[in-house]
Amino acid sequence: MSAARAPTNKWLVTVSVTFGTLMGAIDASIVNVALPQIRGAVGATVQEITWITTGFAIATVIVMPLTAFLGRLFGQKRVYMASLLVFVVGSALCGLASSLGQVVAFRAIQGLGAGALQPTEQAILRQTFPPKEQGMAMALFAMAVMVGPAVGPTLGGYIVDNFHWSWIFFINLPVGALGLFMVWRFVHEPEDIRAANAAAAAEQRRNMDWLGIALLAVGLATLQYFLEEGQRDDWFESRTITAVAAVAAVALALFVWRELVAKVPAVNLRLFGDAVFTSGTVIGAVMFAILMASMFLLPLFMQELLGFTAMQSGLALMPRVLVMMLVTPIVGRLYSRVSPRLLVAIGVVLVSLGSFDVSRITLESTSSGIVHAILIQGVGFSFLFVPLTTAALSNVPRARLADATGLNSLLRQVGASMGLAIFATLLDRAGVHARAAVASHLGPERPEVQDRLGQLAAFFAQRGFDPVSAREAALRALDGIVRKQSMVIAFEHVLFVTGVLFLCVLPLLYFLKVNRHGPREKVHVEMEM
Missing domain, CATH: 1.10.287 (Helix Hairpins)
Known part of the structure; x- marks a missing residue:
């Protein structure tokens, strides 16, 4: 018999598997700020360039629920390393691409690699940390998943402003190589998981x-x-x-x-028969819908209406990232002492309050004026992610954790996409209604409208416009003012709606009854510090 493997330090395991997840989360958003540069380099239209993000998203969601299926056939560690290698190779190819077709295809390869990283890391951490420290394990996972999309635009803006756009992809190469080495060296599958996967794989191969x-x-x-x-x-x-x-x-x-x-199903949908798993996963999906909508709406407002650059808007949102990094580990420690339902309720209320606060932004708002609201939201998201991901998996047997984390990650990703789609549509429709409402008060018979047009015409006349051109320029300027004010009203409306909708998930907390000790089974635990 071979000697038993010495346990690996659990923090080395954590650092090892976090590299890939963090890169995948960053890459989901980092490309957005570089789209104009990439479009110019490959000669694509605005409509065509969107396939760079669409192809990545489609590939990612396809792989997520199949992570457990692949892990049973080849082993969790091998799947993680292969996924990280595919992601790194896809990144290198994206940086070298010279046509739209190449960039889209290579981004899809990137997405195929990124799709398995989140659920595999989540399962590995759950299997590595003892039951009493599951909250801390998910806090570490949460920092990678939530911080990545927030940091991506800022990092992308810095790279695009100072280097060639291809470096948003090339930067993944050294980090990915380090991650591969650390996973190979420090991550080992627990014996009970390997045995369970081997038995399941034999049955799975007979019934593909x-x-x-x-x-x-x-x-x-x-x-x-x-x-x-x-x-x-x-x-x-x-x-x-x-x-x-x-x-x-x-x-x-x-x-x-x-x-x-x-x-022998490829994806174990019977896990949704557990009310705790279902409620935690659904609330998590709604949380990511709100999070992604907020990350979409605020930078858009700052860039379109306040005149911020991509990097300036990213820096303005950085306090939320910092407070999430500070509060998330604290919530991870609180999880073992405080009811998860209470933590989630606090998080829901704080996120909603932050949404109500930020819905009062105006054209006079500055980045410092937005900080207060996004700090409240940051604390709220920290109180949400850790207890939701931990509680959702609390009743799942260790051998089924990969199945559960794949479904959990899938619903978060779909929730994020649905949030972006729904709130982008709401913003567009709200803008149309707000413009019509504002324009209804600007009839030519109103003296204040004529006074304003007169002031604008005089302004342009002083700059050399003839009377007719000055009048036309004044009308265009007034139309621009109406458009901007309409968009402010639309942003305020949609941001307020996000807060109201998030409060609607509170009834689901009734089902979040957590078994802190998990299923009764033999547990493999890595060594302490």
Whole structure:
């Protein structure tokens, strides 16, 4: 018999598996600020360049729920290392790409690698830390998942302003190489997990669920396309979007049926029979919808209406990142002492209060004026992520953690995409209504309107415009003022709605009844410090 492996320090395991997750989370948002530069380099239209983000998102969501399936066949560690290698290779190819087709294809390769990183890290950390420290384990995971999308635009803005756009991809190479070495050296699958996976893999190979995998790929790819491109094509006014939505609905319905009747399903949907897992996962999906909407709306407001650069808007939001990094470990320690339902309730209320506060922004608002609201939101998100991810998996057996983390990550990703799609649409519709409401008060018969036009015409006349041109310029200027004020009203409305909608998840806390000790089973634990 071979000698038993000496346990690895759990913090080395944590650092090792966090590299990939952090890079994947950053890359989901870092590219957005570089799209104008990439578009110019590859000669793409505005419509075409969106496929760089859409292709990455589609590839990511397809892989997430299959992480456990792949882990049973090849081993969790091998899947993580292979995914990280695919991600790094995809990054290198993206940096070397010279055409739109190449960038889109290589971004899809990146997405295939990134999709398995989050759920695999989450499962590894859950299997590495003892039950009493699960909150701290998920706090460390949360810092990578939540901080990544927040840091991405700022880091991307700095790179684009000071270097060539390709470095937003090349920067992943040394970090990825270090992550690969550390995972190879320090991460080892627990014996109980390896034994369970080996037994499950033998049964899985005899009953491969190819139909389920095919339906999953088609359903998630079309759903993600619908969410990513629907707003741009005016949703169901487009025949393409309508057809894609129909295919997604049918494919996902057939997928659910197939997984419930398959002898060995590729994705274990029966986990949703656990009310704690379902409630924690659903609230987490709503949380990410609000988080992504906030990360989309505030930078857009600052850049479009306040005149901030991409990097300036990223720096303005940095206090939220810093407070999340500070508070998240504290919440991780509180988890073992305080009811998860209380922590989540505090988080929901704080995020909603932050949304109500930030909904009062105006054209006179400065970055310092927004800090107070986003700090409240940052504390709220910290109180949400740790107890939700920890509680959702509290009743899941260790051998099924990879299945549960894959589904948990998938719903977070889909929730984020739905949040962006829904709130972008709400912003567009609210802008139209606000413009109509403001314009209704600007009739030519009103003396204050004529006074304002006279002032604007005089301003342009002083700068050399003839009377007719000055009048036309004054009308255009007044139209610009109406447009900006309408967008302010629209932003305020949508940000207020995010707070109201988030409060609606509070009833789901009733189902968040946590078994802190988890299922009774033999537990492998890595060594303490």
